[in-house]
Amino acid sequence: AQSVTQLDSQVPVFEEAPVELRCNYSSSVSVYLFWYVQYPNQGLQLLLKYLSGSTLVKGINGFEAEFNKSQTSFHLRKPSVHISDTAEYFCAVNIIQGAQKLVFGQGTRLTINP
Amino acid sequence: DTEVTQTPKHLVMGMTNKKSLKCEQHMGHRAMYWYKQKAKKPPELMFVYSYEKLSINESVPSRFSPECPNSSLLNLHLHALQPEDSALYLCASSQGVGRSLTQYFGPGTRLLVL
Numbered sequence: 001a002q003s004v005t006q007l008d009s010q011v012p013v014f015e016e017a018p019v020e021l022r023c024n025y026s027s028s029v030s031v032y033l034f035w036y037v038q039y040p041n042q043g044l045q046l047l048l049k050y051l052s053g054s055t056l057v058k059g060i061n062g063f064e065a066e067f068n069k070s071q072t073s074f075h076l077r078k079p080s081v082h083i084s085d086t087a088e089y090f091c092a093v094n095i096i097q098g099a100q101k102l103v104f105g106q107g108t109r110l111t112i113n114p
Numbered sequence: 115d116t117e118v119t120q121t122p123k124h125l126v127m128g129m130t131n132k133k134s135l136k137c138e139q140h141m142g143h144r145a146m147y148w149y150k151q152k153a154k155k156p157p158e159l160m161f162v163y164s165y166e167k168l169s170i171n172e173s174v175p176s177r178f179s180p181e182c183p184n185s186s187l188l189n190l191h192l193h194a195l196q197p198e199d200s201a202l203y204l205c206a207s208s209q210g211v212g213r214s215l216t217q218y219f220g221p222g223t224r225l226l227v228l
Contacts, residue, residue, distance in 0.1 A: 100215045104156035
């Protein structure tokens with residue numbers, strides 16, 4: 001069965017510092033991977049996705065992620081964070097079962113300190 | 115335009131009430147979804163509609179009744195809910211069930227059952 005593990009439930013960083021949010025997946029078939037962000041009291045917004053092709057994926061708001069098949073990882077990175085990046089971040093894998101089904105990791109709470 | 119709208123934003127209901135949540139998209143998407151999200155947890159899939167037909171029901175109790183009257187509209191009818199059903203209810207849509215499978219989320223309806 002496909003699953004997603006986000007290794008850190010909370011990540012505090014200082015403003016303008018780099019950050020990496022870790023995500024590992026398990027799957028016996030080809031995967032489609034996503035990172036979503038949820039700001040307080042809002043819905044989920046797509047940051048970036050990996051479907052195929054280049055393993056380095058660039059997304060919105062300066063985020064990028066690298067798909068690593070051998071390590072079954074899809075870590076999210078940003079070289080310099082802002083206060084406005086404070087949010088919950090979810091990694092998700094798309095299971096194709098006739099109709100698509102997103103399975104989410106438990107989420108990582110990113111807190112940016114001034 | 116990648117907007118999914120949901121009404122109402124907030125809803126308070128008693129255990130004997132009947133209410134409905136509404137979700138709308140005008141992106142021409144043919145798959146629509148209901149998720150339930152408890153505090154500090156990832157979204158959990160409830161239902162998937164594909165081409166206006168229910169394709170996935172994740173063993174949701176019958177007090178939740180989905181309806182897809184047309185390709186742009188998705189409703190969730192609520193009846194005899196329990197306090198543990200209090201949560202953020204998210205709607206999402208996607209182009210279909212093929213490879214290009216980004217789900218676009220609405221802002222959610224925050225439901226409180228008293």
